[in-house]
Amino acid sequence: xxxxxxxxxxxxxxxxxxxxxxxxxxxxxxxxxxxxxxxxxxxxxxxxxxxxxxxxxxxxxxxxxxxxxxxxxxxxxxxxxxxxxxxxxxxxxxxxxxxxxxxxxxxxxxxxxxxxxxxxxxxxxxxxxxxxxxxxxxxxxxxxxxxxxxxxxxxxxxxxxxxxxxxxxxxxxxxxxxxxxxxxxxxxxxxxxxxxxxxxxxxxxxxxxxxxxxxxxxxxxxxxxxxxxxxxxxxxxxxxxxxxxxxxxxxxxxxxxxxxxxxxxxxxxxxxxxxxxxxxxxxxxxxxxxxxxxxxxxxxxxxxxxxxxxxxxxxxxxxxxxxxxxxxxxxxxxxxxxxxxxxxxxxxxxxxxxxxxxxxxxxxxxxxxxxxxxxxxxxxxxxxxxxxxxxxxxxxxxxxxxxxxxxxxx
Amino acid sequence: xxxxxxxxxxxxxxxxxxxxxxxxxxxxxxxxxxxxxxxxxxxxxxxxxxxxxxxxxxxxxxxxxxxxxxxxxxxxxxxxx
Amino acid sequence: xxxxxxxxxxxxxxxxxxxxxxxxxxxxxxxxxxxxxxxxxxxxxxxxxxxxxxxxxxxxxxxxxxxxxxxxxxxxxxxxxxxxxxxxxxxxxxxxxxxxxxxxxxxxxxxxxxxxxxxxxxxxxxxxxxxxxxxxxxxxxxxxxxxxxxxxxxxxxxxxxxxxxxxxxxxxxxxxxxxxxxxxxxxxxxxxxxxxxxxxxxxxxxxxxxxxxxxxxxxxxxxxxxxxxxxxxxxxxxxxxxxxxxxxxxxxxxxxxxxxxxxxxxxxxxxxxxxxxxxxxxxxxxxxxxxxxxxxxxxxxxxxxxxxxxxxxxxxxxxxxxxxxxxxxxxxxxxxxxxxxxxxxxxxxxxxxxxxxx
Numbered sequence: 001x002x003x004x005x006x007x008x009x010x011x012x013x014x015x016x017x018x019x020x021x022x023x024x025x026x027x028x029x030x031x032x033x034x035x036x037x038x039x040x041x042x043x044x045x046x047x048x049x050x051x052x053x054x055x056x057x058x059x060x061x062x063x064x065x066x067x068x069x070x071x072x073x074x075x076x077x078x079x080x081x082x083x084x085x086x087x088x089x090x091x092x093x094x095x096x097x098x099x100x101x102x103x104x105x106x107x108x109x110x111x112x113x114x115x116x117x118x119x120x121x122x123x124x125x126x127x128x129x130x131x132x133x134x135x136x137x138x139x140x141x142x143x144x145x146x147x148x149x150x151x152x153x154x155x156x157x158x159x160x161x162x163x164x165x166x167x168x169x170x171x172x173x174x175x176x177x178x179x180x181x182x183x184x185x186x187x188x189x190x191x192x193x194x195x196x197x198x199x200x201x202x203x204x205x206x207x208x209x210x211x212x213x214x215x216x217x218x219x220x221x222x223x224x225x226x227x228x229x230x231x232x233x234x235x236x237x238x239x240x241x242x243x244x245x246x247x248x249x250x251x252x253x254x255x256x257x258x259x260x261x262x263x264x265x266x267x268x269x270x271x272x273x274x275x276x277x278x279x280x281x282x283x284x285x286x287x288x289x290x291x292x293x294x295x296x297x298x299x300x301x302x303x304x305x306x307x308x309x310x311x312x313x314x315x316x317x318x319x320x321x322x323x324x325x326x327x328x329x330x331x332x333x334x335x336x337x338x339x340x341x342x343x344x345x346x347x348x349x350x351x352x353x354x355x356x357x358x359x360x361x362x363x364x365x366x367x368x369x370x371x372x373x374x375x376x377x378x379x380x381x382x383x384x385x386x387x388x389x390x391x392x393x394x395x396x397x398x399x400x401x402x403x404x405x406x407x408x409x410x
Numbered sequence: 411x412x413x414x415x416x417x418x419x420x421x422x423x424x425x426x427x428x429x430x431x432x433x434x435x436x437x438x439x440x441x442x443x444x445x446x447x448x449x450x451x452x453x454x455x456x457x458x459x460x461x462x463x464x465x466x467x468x469x470x471x472x473x474x475x476x477x478x479x480x481x482x483x484x485x486x487x488x489x490x491x
Numbered sequence: 492x493x494x495x496x497x498x499x500x501x502x503x504x505x506x507x508x509x510x511x512x513x514x515x516x517x518x519x520x521x522x523x524x525x526x527x528x529x530x531x532x533x534x535x536x537x538x539x540x541x542x543x544x545x546x547x548x549x550x551x552x553x554x555x556x557x558x559x560x561x562x563x564x565x566x567x568x569x570x571x572x573x574x575x576x577x578x579x580x581x582x583x584x585x586x587x588x589x590x591x592x593x594x595x596x597x598x599x600x601x602x603x604x605x606x607x608x609x610x611x612x613x614x615x616x617x618x619x620x621x622x623x624x625x626x627x628x629x630x631x632x633x634x635x636x637x638x639x640x641x642x643x644x645x646x647x648x649x650x651x652x653x654x655x656x657x658x659x660x661x662x663x664x665x666x667x668x669x670x671x672x673x674x675x676x677x678x679x680x681x682x683x684x685x686x687x688x689x690x691x692x693x694x695x696x697x698x699x700x701x702x703x704x705x706x707x708x709x710x711x712x713x714x715x716x717x718x719x720x721x722x723x724x725x726x727x728x729x730x731x732x733x734x735x736x737x738x739x740x741x742x743x744x745x746x747x748x749x750x751x752x753x754x755x756x757x758x759x760x761x762x763x764x765x766x767x768x769x770x771x772x773x774x775x776x777x778x779x780x781x782x783x784x785x786x787x788x789x790x791x792x793x794x795x796x797x798x799x800x801x802x803x804x805x806x807x808x809x810x811x812x813x814x815x816x817x818x819x820x821x822x823x824x825x826x827x828x829x830x831x832x833x834x835x836x837x838x839x840x841x842x843x844x845x846x847x848x849x
Contacts, residue, residue, distance in 0.1 A: 012778040013633055016640030019550045019604060021622070021632040027554035035554075038622070045621035045630065046777045049743035053625040055736065057471030058478055062490075063461055063499060065468020065475055071623060084487075087623065091502060096575040097509035100562035103573070107555035116555045120575050123618065123667045130552070130623055134487035139494055146495035148504045155468065156434070156475035164577070167519040168510060169534050169542065169584075176519065178506050189500040194458070195468055195475030196435040209758035213577050216763045217671035217756045255801055257760050280759040284801070286523040305665035307730050308705045310833050313671070313763055347434065347474045347699070348734075431696060472699065473733040 002029055002036030003081075009046040010039070028116035034131050035115045037081035041073060059086050059134060061141040065195040067091075067151025068137060084133040088114070088140055089126040089152035091160050091192075094182040095168055096121060109143045124202065125162030125213075126152035150189075156347075157195035158188040161203040164212035171286060172279065173207025174225030174295045175323050180330070181205045187331050191338075198345035198354075201338065208291075209279040215300075215314070220351045221334055222300040222314040223323070229292025230272040231281075237288035238268045252281050297323045297330075301337065301363075302352025312352045317364070319374040333367065340366040361388070411448055416456050419446055424466070424479050432469070432476035464490050511572040513542045513586040529648045530605030531591065543591050544584050547603040548614050548639070548646060551579040552622065552632055560601065568594040578614040578656075580607050606647035610654050612791070613646070615639060617659040618666045626729060627661035628678035628746040629775050635659055637779040638676075638787050645791065652798040652807070655791060656755070663728055671754035673804040674790055675766045676783060678775075680727040682745035684738040688717035695735035703734040706832075726832065748773045748783050752790055753805030764805045769816070771827035786822075793820045818848035 013022045025042070028035035041052055056070025069087040076083035090106070106127065110116060115131035122128040132140065141151065152160035161184050164170070166177030184203050191197065204215035207225040215222035242248055248268065253261045260274035261281065268288070270281075282289045299321060300314030323330055341351045344358055355363050364371060402408055423441050427433050433441070438457055443450040457477070460466045464485075469478040485491040510518070517536035524534040530546045549557075561581055565573035568590050574582040581603075583594060598605060607613040615638065618624065620631030638657070645651065658669035659676040669675035691700075692715070700718055701709045708724035709731060720731075720738075732740045750773075754766030769790070773782050790804075797819060798807035808816045817824050830838045 009778040013636050016636070017604065017643045018636055018639035018646075019548055019602070020636055021550040021552040022636075024550060024552050024554045024557060027556045042621055042630075046633070049629075049746070049775045049777060050741055051621045051624060051627040053623060053627075055471065055625045058467050058469040058480055058484055060468060062464040062488075063458075065461075065470070070470075071625070085623070093503050093509050094506040096577075097506050097511075097514075098573055098575075099509050100565050100571045100573060102504070102509065103558055103562050107558050111555050118553050118555065118558065119551050119619075120549065120553050120558070120579065120581075121551075123616065125577075134484070135489050138488065138497075142494040142497040145498040145501060148501065150499075150501050150503060155470040162577070165574075167521070168506075168514050169521060169544075171521040171523055171534070173519075182503075182506055186502045189502055193500060194435070194461075195470070197475075199474065211756045211758065211763070214671065214756040216758075217754075251800060255760055278758050278760060280801075283759060305660075305663075305670055307664055307728060307733075308703070311665075311670040311765060313765070342436075346702075348703075429693065472696070472735065473703075473730075 002031065002033040003040065005029075005036065005040035005043060007039060007043040010043050025117060032111075032116040033081040034085065035117055037073075037079040038085065038115060038117065038131060041075065041079045041082055044075070044078075053085070056084075056086065059137070061137050061151070064141075064151060064193040066154045066157045066193050069154055071131070082131065085115070085131040086134065086137065088129040088132060088137070089122065089154060089160065090129060090144060091150050091152040091185065092121055092125050092127050092162070094161075094163055094185065095165055095178045096125075097168070105147060106144075106149075109140060113140045113143075122152075124152070124159050126160050151193065153192040153200075155195035156197045156199050157193070157201070158191035158197070159200050159202045160192065161185050161188075161205065162213050163205040164207050166205075166207040170207060172210065172282065172291070174227050174291055175205070175207055175223075175297050177205040177207045177223075177225065179325065180223060180297075180323055180327060183325075183327050184330070184334070187334075197338070197342060199348045199350055201341075201351065203334070209277065210283060215303075217303050217311075217313055218305075219303060219314065220301065221337065222303060223330075224298050224300065226277050226296060226298050226320065227292040228294040228296070228320065231270050231275065231292060232290040233268055233270065234288050234290075235267055238285070239266075241285050241288055246285065248285075252284055255280055295322075296320050299333065302350070302355055304350045304352055308348075309353070314352070315355075315360075316375045317367075318369055319372060336367045337363075359386075361386070411446055413456060416442065416446060416448055416453060417460060420453070420457055420460065420466075421479065424477065428479065432472060432474065432478075434475065435468075435477050438477055464488070509572065511542070511570060511584055513540055514584070516540065517542075526609040528608075529611060529646070530608055531595070532608050540586060541588070542584050542586050543588060544582050544608075545591065545594055545598065545605060546576070546580050546582050546607050547598055547605050548607060549575075549579050549581050550632060550636065551614075551617065564594070564597060564601070567597070576614075578607070578616055580614050604643070604647060610651045611645055611647075611649070612639075612642050612651070612655045612657060615657045615659055616667050616669070616672075618661045620661040624661060624666075626664065626732065626741075628680050628729075628741065629661050629748060630777060631659050631661045631667075633777055634676060634748075634780050634783060637781075637784050641784045641788055642791065651791075651795050653801050653803045655794070655804060657787070664733070670751070670765055671756045671763060672766050673752065673755065674787055675751045675754065676787070677749050677751060678746065679749050679772065680729055680740045680742070680746050681772065682727060682740065682742045683720055683722045683725045684727075684729075684732055684740040686712070686717050686720065687737040687739065688712070688715040691718065691735060691737035692716040694737045700731055700735040700738070703731045705730065743775070747775055748780070750783075750786055750790070753808045755803050755805055760801070761806055761809070766805075767813075768828055769820075769822055771825060789820055789822075812846050814846055814848050 059070030163181035
């Protein structure tokens with residue numbers, strides 16, 4: 001029988017209407033010894049305001065370096081059932097869709113070998129199974145992998161890619177975010193399981209600028225769906241919105257960041273060449289406005305959380321790229337980016353940090369992407385810059401040409 | 411060079427670095443390749459085969475991944491000894 | 492019993508086998524959607540097919556028993572399919588409108604909270620905290636529970652000017668990447684790590700440890716084969732502890748909570764933004780962290796009252812100005828609010844066109 005702990009502090013978190021994680025731990029603790037000791041140790045943390053977990057470095061399954069996070073209790077004598085309490089990251093099905101059969105299968109395996117506690121899901125997207133012993137790792141992996149499931153990423157490796165719901169149930173999705181994510185997950189299996197990168201590398205795919213998986217803020221490689229071409233307007237539907245309480249002037253036209261819209265009370269007009277495709281109008285008047293026909297993605301690079309020298313949002317690198325099966329262009333581009341990073345990065349240096357320290361030019365040249373104004377908010381302000389190789393020579397050649405033609409080219 | 415010799419070299423390199431510097435997979439391949447003249451990709455293939463057998467492991471400590479010789483205690487816990 | 496044969500590098504099972512039939516049929520040809528209530532929406536396809544979604548909250552940390560219960564409900568109403576969202580909600584989908592009311596009734600009877608759709612507070616994205624992390628400066632799930640109990644109606648029914656995304660990270664590593672949220676709670680250490688010299692010499696690489704410090708506060712201590720930390724330069728980020736476990740940083744009284752606001756990830760109207768500091772420190776007060784809950788509610792309700800329709804928290808603050816934000820909320824402005832790390836030159840005001848505050 002699992003040990004029963006007195007948990008006066010945690011019991012306070014069973015009060016109130018929001019679903020309680022304490023109730024969840026107690027459900028498992030009723031039959032599972034590990035969950036019971038997890039509850040006991042957590043109550044102690046609540047009492048002392050200190051955490052009692054240790055990181056366990058080498059823990060994993062044979063051949064892999066990713067997918068298992070070693071965790072040991074600092075208090076194994078007091079809470080022996082959580083002396084080992086390792087995490088198993090199971091790569092989620094893209095988009096977090098499940099059949100109930102698949103979910104029950106997961107529960108069966110986890111009840112047999114683990115604590116009966118999960119996170120649905122971890123921050124990166126994996127299904128997280130919380131707490132098992134070292135000797136159970138190989139059996140857990142055999143049970144899952146034989147049924148068609150694999151571990152997610154951890155450590156200095158490709159991390160489990162994730163995607164928004166995309167075209168499965170969203171009219172705004174410009175690209176098939178689920179398929180792209182799934183294909184990239186399959187493409188980088190080796191890099192996910194065998195941590196050989198300088199540090200972590202995350203890929204996230206969002207179908208539009210709403211960015212429901214926070215790709216722009218949370219992925220080294222952010223793939224965000226967009227389009228070229230005019231927004232399609234259904235004027236009858238515009239009238240429907242106006243009649244049904246939408247204040248088109250104030251809520252739509254005046255909030256357009258580029259002021260490329262106008263409305264005379266009857267007809268909505270868009271100056272498409274000045275539209276920056278932010279999604280505000282489309283998301284508020286979906287029945288009336290549809291994105292242009294030529295779909296693709298913007299590839300942004302570099303975002304990360306604050307450690308070490310401050311957080312970064314991803315930078316626009318490739319303003320527009322077609323992303324259609326079999327995505328060979330995307331696979332090659334990502335591989336090229338990783339190759340550059342792997343070549344030059346120090347240990348624990350993210351790709352965004354390396355671009356800062358080594359220079360955007362080195363990165364762009366390596367991946368074969370030209371400099372374009374879409375990549376920046378504004379050009380540099382101070383008069384210090386590098387000239388490389390034959391930069392000056394090329395300018396001189398151009399000037400010589402100008403002398404011949406009598407026409408300046410800036 | 412025989413595969414067994416390269417394997418021995420890999421263990422030597424890791425043994426020497428133990429407690430001093432955590433070596434990434436790439437570091438092991440580079441060092442062994444430099445010292446033996448065997449191509450890095452070939453070293454990597456052999457290193458991976460040792461890792462697949464479980465005689466070497468990837469480790470994640472100090473915020474970065476490295477390759478390590480597992481302790482006997484760990485191998486016992488895993489049921490591999 | 493013999494174990495089944497393990498396989499490697501197969502990746503996850505294809506998502507295609509887990510799509511409900513109506514989703515599969517109308518994949519890529521959805522026309523529009525409407526939000527019917529705080530937790531129910533309908534998506535309409537070009538074909539005329541509809542799919543209704545009922546969204547419920549979860550504490551993210553789920554016992555298998557609860558997952559089985561969710562499966563039971565999905566079997567009964569949703570042809571055996573269910574989905575989780577990027578913010579740890581659960582979505583039940585069905586093309587059959589007549590199932591919505593019975594589904595909602597069953598969910599309510601079993602204690603589930605329906606909501607999180609539209610201009611509301613969705614579920615809080617958060618990290619592991621004391622439940623399972625080695626470096627946590629606070630618990631995560633407990634604060635989330637306490638906040639969401641207080642903001643419950645903003646999840647279920649009450650509408651806001653726009654959606655409000657709240658996130659929580661139990662240390663500055665920000666596994667939950669809370670740095671671009673409307674309101675984010677981040678636990679901070681405030682004490683300089685104390686090198687455990689005996690442990691350090693065996694456990695840590697000295698150059699790597701020195702190199703881990705963003706403010707160059709760490710130097711070698713050759714006499715002890717260890718390191719020294721210059722207290723005046725240390726900003727308690729804990730990166731050295733990640734690299735070297737012999738530099739403990741946790742402390743029950745010195746660890747606490749900061750609040751940062753005004754971030755977003757979507758590009759609607761304005762570019763994605765980082766969250767910015769508004770409260771630098773509040774003490775850890777388990778089990779229900781009342782002061783933190785009150786602070787989040789204060790910020791949320793000030794926004795709800797003052798923002799224009801469709802403005803996110805960050806857009807509202809940019810329109811009124813940060814000086815007005817501090818005035819409206821009554822939050823004290825301190826030295827900590829002025830960036831003296833990397834971004835001072837970008838964040839100081841360089842014009843005399845500020846607004847006066849009382």
